Amino acid sequence: MICPICGKEMIERYRPFCSKHCADVDLGRWFGGKYRVETEEMPDFSQLPANDDDYEVN
16 A cells, blocks of 8 residues: 555555655645535534634633
């Protein structure tokens, strides 16, 4: 199996990646919005606070 980020051979410890670096690159892509899961459901924003002042801080 090859690493989906760089194409090197996968290392079991970081499966499916070859290194922590490539795993972190992939995670960064998720956080950055490069990847997304398609859905036909529309998000329900009615339960979200109207502004930042409405959030509870624990």
